[in-house]
Amino acid sequence: VPGRSFALARAPIASTGRLQEAPAHQQLLKRHNLALVLGHLAGAPNLSRAQLAAGTGLTKATVSTLVCALVAAGLVVERDPARGLIGRPGSPLALNAEGPAGLGIEINVDYVSACVVDLTGTVRLRDKIVSDNRLVAPEAVLDRAAQAATRLVAKAEAAGLSVCGLGVGVPGLVDFDGVLHRAPNLRDWEGIAAAEVLRDLIDRPLRSVYCDNEANLAALGERWFALSEDTADFVFVSGEIGVGAGIVIGGQLFRGVRGLGGELGHVTVDPNGPRCSCGSRGCLEAVAGREALLASAGLALGGAGARGGTEELVSRAIVGEPETLVALNNAARAIGVALAAFLNVLDLPTVVLGGFYAELAPWLIGPVTDELAVRVVNSSWSSTEVVASSLGDQASVKGAAGITVRRIIDDPAELFPEVLGKT
Numbered sequence: 248v249p250g251r252s253f254a255l256a257r258a259p260i261a262s263t264g265r266l267q268e269a270p271a272h273q274q275l276l277k278r279h280n281l282a283l284v285l286g287h288l289a290g291a292p293n294l295s296r297a298q299l300a301a302g303t304g305l306t307k308a309t310v311s312t313l314v315c316a317l318v319a320a321g322l323v324v325e326r327d328p329a330r331g332l333i334g335r336p337g338s339p340l341a342l343n344a345e346g347p348a349g350l351g352i353e354i355n356v357d358y359v360s361a362c363v364v365d366l367t368g369t370v371r372l373r374d375k376i377v378s379d380n381r382l383v384a385p386e387a388v389l390d391r392a393a394q395a396a397t398r399l400v401a402k403a404e405a406a407g408l409s410v411c412g413l414g415v416g417v418p419g420l421v422d423f424d425g426v427l428h429r430a431p432n433l434r435d436w437e438g439i440a441a442a443e444v445l446r447d448l449i450d451r452p453l454r455s456v457y458c459d460n461e462a463n464l465a466a467l468g469e470r471w472f473a474l475s476e477d478t479a480d481f482v483f484v485s486g487e488i489g490v491g492a493g494i495v496i497g498g499q500l501f502r503g504v505r506g507l508g509g510e511l512g513h514v515t516v517d518p519n520g521p522r523c524s525c526g527s528r529g530c531l532e533a534v535a536g537r538e539a540l541l542a543s544a545g546l547a548l549g550g551a552g553a554r555g556g557t558e559e560l561v562s563r564a565i566v567g568e569p570e571t572l573v574a575l576n577n578a579a580r581a582i583g584v585a586l587a588a589f590l591n592v593l594d595l596p597t598v599v600l601g602g603f604y605a606e607l608a609p610w611l612i613g614p615v616t617d618e619l620a621v622r623v624v625n626s627s628w629s630s631t632e633v634v635a636s637s638l639g640d641q642a643s644v645k646g647a648a649g650i651t652v653r654r655i656i657d658d659p660a661e662l663f664p665e666v667l668g669k670t
């Protein structure tokens with residue numbers, strides 16, 4: 248479905264009015280009901296047709312017709328009925344774990360990750376290549392990512408999966424057309440539509456491609472793979488060499504009017520502070536990004552070696568090394584100052600610390616919470632919860648792979664128009 252694929256995060260389902268081939272009321276009704284049935288099965292697998300009818304409020308006949316279309320499209324499977332004592336039980340239905348799957352790729356400053364998620368949301372395959380992408384031309388990084396992706400797609404196909412969509416996360420400002428406008432920590436990436444380039448390199452018939460900022464995708468990964476269903480409003484802070492934020496409001500990603508919001512890393516925390524890669528001074532990431540934090544703790548390793556630096560930082564913090572604790576406390580205060588500006592404007596109840604901030608959470612959560620208590624004006628009667636991501640550096644690549652799966656479940660007819668049948 249070329250041309251539609253990037254509108255995901257701002258286009259709610261079932262109100263798009265895109266179908267123009269048939270009487271709108273019939274088509275839209277069927278489309279809505281297909282999403283209703285599939286969504287029900289995603290929330291509660293192994294329902295019979297009768298249970299689906301009871302749960303959705305549809306008639307059994309309608310459920311049977313819709314299920315038939317979903318089975319034919321490979322989205323739903325019918326399992327063998329359990330042998331009951333009385334009568335013949337209905338066959339349990341479930342999402343097809345051996346059917347369509349989403350491929351996710353995250354290109355970050357010092358690594359490339361890829362993973363495949365099946366329709367039930369299970370991560371089936373993953374890979375990670377550590378390399379300093381600042382020193383390499385974008386073409387070479389994309390080629391490396393495509394090779395990793397091609398290997399995973401081949402393994403997925405061997406396991407009976409069909410990779411039908413691609414999500415790509417990149418460390419920069421991405422517009423609604425999936426074009427990267429600025430990546431302060433990478434060189435020469437401006438103007439690149441990474442997902443489209445990767446689609447060509449992977450050379451598979453994909454039904455959807457999507458590209459977004461890695462922090463936005465990490466926020467979605469957190470929403471879909473880690474947080475409870477009722478945590479629908481939060482800001483995800485992505486701490487890497489760059490620092491970003493993904494804002495989720497009412498369960499939906501908020502990307503700003505042009506798709507370029509969430510740049511927490513470039514909120515000023517010290518007007519006279521160190522130079523930032525963006526050209527400004529005293530931005531949060533120049534003070535508390537991974538390399539800045541390691542340097543202030545006396546652990547400046549730089550480049551891909553900074554991963555090892557994080558481990559060293561954690562082990563020094565565990566034994567209470569004073570210089571490390573001071574550096575962590577200063578970083579946490581800076582994160583709190585930047586977040587307070589965010590939260591005073593946006594009024595969000597939960598902060599999720601992700602990326603390498605998640606590993607450092609035992610030393611960050613206390614001082615960040617203290618700063619918010621002082622600086623967020625509503626904190627005296629409505630405190631903000633600060634928690635650590637449980638996905639670590641997997642949040643973004645899972646969100647990237649999950650995009651395709653969520654799209655299918657939220658509106659199966661969008662990527663699988665055959666479920667609507669002939670009109």
Ligand SMILES: [Zn+2]
Binds near residue numbers: 530
């Ligand atoms: Zn900056």
